[in-house]
Amino acid sequence: MSAILQVLTPEGEIVKGQRAPDLDPADLVELYRLMLFNRRVDERMTRLQRQGRIGFYVGSIGEEASIIASTFALEKTDWVVPCYREAGAAFVKGFSFYDFCCQLFGNIDDKVKGRQMPNHYCSPELRFTSISSPVGTQIPHATGLGLGARLSGSSDVVLVFFGDGATSTGDFHVACNFAGVMKTPTIFLCRNNQWAISVPVQQQTASETLAVKAAAYGFPGVRVDGNDVFAVYQVTQEAVARARGGDGPTLIEAITYRLGPHSTSDDPRAYRDESEVEEWTLKDPIRRFRTYLLASVYWSEKEDQLFEERIVDDIQSTLNKVEHLPPPPVESMFEDVFESQPWHLREQLETLKESKRAQPVEEKV
Amino acid sequence: MPRMNIIQAVNDALRLEMRRDDRVVVLGEDVAKFGGVFRATQGLVDEFGPLRIFDTPLAEGGIVGTAVGLALYGFKPVPEIQFADFVYPAFDQLVNEVSKMRYRSGGQFSCPMVIRMPFGGGIRGGHYHSQSPEAYFVHTAGLKVVVPSNPYDAKGLLISSIRSQDPVIFMEPKRVYRASRGEVPEEDYTVELGKARVARKGSDITILTYGALVHTVVETAEKVQGEENIAVEVIDLRTLMPYDIDTILASVKKTGRVIIVHEAPRTCGFGAELAATIQEKALLHLHAPVLRVTGFDTPFPYSLENDYLPGEARIRQAIRETLDF
Numbered sequence: 001m002s003a004i005l006q007v008l009t010p011e012g013e014i015v016k017g018q019r020a021p022d023l024d025p026a027d028l029v030e031l032y033r034l035m036l037f038n039r040r041v042d043e044r045m046t047r048l049q050r051q052g053r054i055g056f057y058v059g060s061i062g063e064e065a066s067i068i069a070s071t072f073a074l075e076k077t078d079w080v081v082p083c084y085r086e087a088g089a090a091f092v093k094g095f096s097f098y099d100f101c102c103q104l105f106g107n108i109d110d111k112v113k114g115r116q117m118p119n120h121y122c123s124p125e126l127r128f129t130s131i132s133s134p135v136g137t138q139i140p141h142a143t144g145l146g147l148g149a150r151l152s153g154s155s156d157v158v159l160v161f162f163g164d165g166a167t168s169t170g171d172f173h174v175a176c177n178f179a180g181v182m183k184t185p186t187i188f189l190c191r192n193n194q195w196a197i198s199v200p201v202q203q204q205t206a207s208e209t210l211a212v213k214a215a216a217y218g219f220p221g222v223r224v225d226g227n228d229v230f231a232v233y234q235v236t237q238e239a240v241a242r243a244r245g246g247d248g249p250t251l252i253e254a255i256t257y258r259l260g261p262h263s264t265s266d267d268p269r270a271y272r273d274e275s276e277v278e279e280w281t282l283k284d285p286i287r288r289f290r291t292y293l294l295a296s297v298y299w300s301e302k303e304d305q306l307f308e309e310r311i312v313d314d315i316q317s318t319l320n321k322v323e324h325l326p327p328p329p330v331e332s333m334f335e336d337v338f339e340s341q342p343w344h345l346r347e348q349l350e351t352l353k354e355s356k357r358a359q360p361v362e363e364k365v
Numbered sequence: 366m367p368r369m370n371i372i373q374a375v376n377d378a379l380r381l382e383m384r385r386d387d388r389v390v391v392l393g394e395d396v397a398k399f400g401g402v403f404r405a406t407q408g409l410v411d412e413f414g415p416l417r418i419f420d421t422p423l424a425e426g427g428i429v430g431t432a433v434g435l436a437l438y439g440f441k442p443v444p445e446i447q448f449a450d451f452v453y454p455a456f457d458q459l460v461n462e463v464s465k466m467r468y469r470s471g472g473q474f475s476c477p478m479v480i481r482m483p484f485g486g487g488i489r490g491g492h493y494h495s496q497s498p499e500a501y502f503v504h505t506a507g508l509k510v511v512v513p514s515n516p517y518d519a520k521g522l523l524i525s526s527i528r529s530q531d532p533v534i535f536m537e538p539k540r541v542y543r544a545s546r547g548e549v550p551e552e553d554y555t556v557e558l559g560k561a562r563v564a565r566k567g568s569d570i571t572i573l574t575y576g577a578l579v580h581t582v583v584e585t586a587e588k589v590q591g592e593e594n595i596a597v598e599v600i601d602l603r604t605l606m607p608y609d610i611d612t613i614l615a616s617v618k619k620t621g622r623v624i625i626v627h628e629a630p631r632t633c634g635f636g637a638e639l640a641a642t643i644q645e646k647a648l649l650h651l652h653a654p655v656l657r658v659t660g661f662d663t664p665f666p667y668s669l670e671n672d673y674l675p676g677e678a679r680i681r682q683a684i685r686e687t688l689d690f
Contacts, residue, residue: 113471130470144434174427339530342607
């Protein structure tokens with residue numbers, strides 16, 4: 001079984017024989033702040049769902065390093081192809097928190113126009129592709145984007161995220177197979193968080209590891225401690241260099257743990273042991289990174305406390321702006337099906353408007 | 366003016382569009398050196414090279430999924446599905462991703478592309494080389510569905526489809542790929558999507574149809590005119606989504622009798638949609654129920670193919686039935 005790269009131990013120390021990546025202190029602090037912000041947003045939005053203020057939420061608690069440290073290794077013009085659990089990647093790319101919240105509420109300011117469940121945002125300007133719910137469907141898109149980069153002679157690379165469950169899908173197979181044959185600059189990053197809702201990864205495959213599957217497609221597969229900011233950054237950086245240098249795809253298996261539920265519609269107590277969660281809490285990516293930063297004097301307890309307060313304020317002030325905005329107008333339901341609206345959709349809108357005039361319908365998310 | 370068959374017209378449309386717009390790329394199984402199993406892409410790799418037209422591994426889900434990525438990057442992909450019967454591995458990508466990309470992103474992303482596929486029976490292909498799956502795609506919001514019946518329309522509709530900002534399912538009636546020949550202008554031109562064509566004028570009965578059956582219906586109409594002096598108006602729908610309700614209703618209001626003819630199975634076939642809409646909008650103009658002459662609700666048979674396909678006998682039976690009502 002291939003080795004799992006680790007640079008930063010759960011105790012916040014550099015592994016003997018390894019070194020931290022060449023990132024300056026400002027970058028290290030930025031990485032930490034992004035991870036902590038992500039964590040607090042997830043916690044807050046989960047509470048909001050429990051209070052009935054939003055309908056649904058998907059968090060990535062425990063997986064922040066695998067998502068944020070990897071995206072951090074990209075250039076601005078590189079593409080991120082998310083599944084639905086990579087809010088951190090969007091934040092690294094600079095996605096507006098206001099837009100993020102509007103999409104959770106599906107309100108009139110939502111750039112997705114209230115059409116999708118929470119956590120299904122996107123941004124063409126940031127090269128962060130559109131999120132859908134079916135598992136694995138985004139993976140061939142990342143092959144195609146990479147192929148597009150190759151065909152146009154551009155040096156763009158594509159980072160696609162998916163979970164351990166997705167490696168069982170047909171789309172994972174076709175995407176990797178095409179990418180291997182076409183040598184696309186695609187980095188396949190599997191967040192092996194050990195669980196696909198209630199199905200553990202041991203039941204997902206008979207392979208010894210997920211990374212070994214890359215051999216079938218003719219490109220390297222590497223395993224990394226997904227909770228280790230430095231190791232994740234390093235392997236992604238190496239995969240990015242391979243891709244940009246024309247050497248094709250890499251499969252990264254980031255070994256991490258889904259500390260929370262699959263989504264707010266899930267209760268993991270029904271299928272897993274609290275003791276396992278406790279064990280992985282000790283390997284928390286943010287805790288070990290904070291220990292390192294405090295010891296290195298790049299960060300202080302005082303700054304940490306102030307930053308935590310700022311996060312609370314930022315989230316609250318954004319929610320204040322967003323929460324009571326109205327839903328999108330009913331006309332918008334019939335737009336964007338096609339580039340322009342055909343006669344049958346015009347008629348269907350009129351039928352609905354007539355019915356609402358006679359008997360109003362309450363729009364409630 | 367040159368005479369071409371449908372294959373030549375498709376090839377010509379692809380060639381002209383690939384010359385006009387270097388973002389147009391063609392991908393699929395056997396499309397490059399081999400030129401496609403029906404020769405639709407013959408010669409293109411010689412002119413445009415392997416960066417514009419290339420073979421893929423054997424996986425329709427990969428062909429369409431990769432095409433999505435290419436479209437997001439800024440290309441205009443024209444993937445080929447070798448037979449419509451094999452489109453189903455790509456069905457999830459088509460229904461959950463391609464069709465919804467514009468809508469689900471609030472209009473921020475779109476992935477226009479033209480998915481070409483030969484469809485329909487009459488080549489002794491049995492269950493898996495004869496299917497007409499258009500209903501699944503018409504039923505999926507966000508996909509345009511285009512079905513040419515002849516070379517002139519094939520070239521013009523394909524050019525329009527490639528230039529469209531919407532994803533288009535382009536279904537080519539393979540049994541008349543070579544048999545349907547006609548004059549086709551050398552230069553590029555468009556045939557508007559969403560517009561039907563009156564293939565034959567008449568005042569007694571309206572027959573709505575598309576694909577290879579346009580020829581069967583027109584031939585039957587000529588016979589019925591000569592033998593029984595019944596004037597059948599034949600409408601070639603050309604685009605199934607969105608369909609040309611104005612041309613359809615103008616004919617229905619003129620004749621009051623409607624027959625819909627398609628190869629696809631009867632239940633929930635496209636004819637069901639047309640029948641429902643026609644009686645909603647023109648009930649008082651109808652002198653008889655809207656009839657459908659279609660494939661049966663069975664898988665497409667091999668030995669009994671000529672019994673399965675709508676032909677002159679069943680079309681004339683429907684004509685008698687509507688006139689006798």
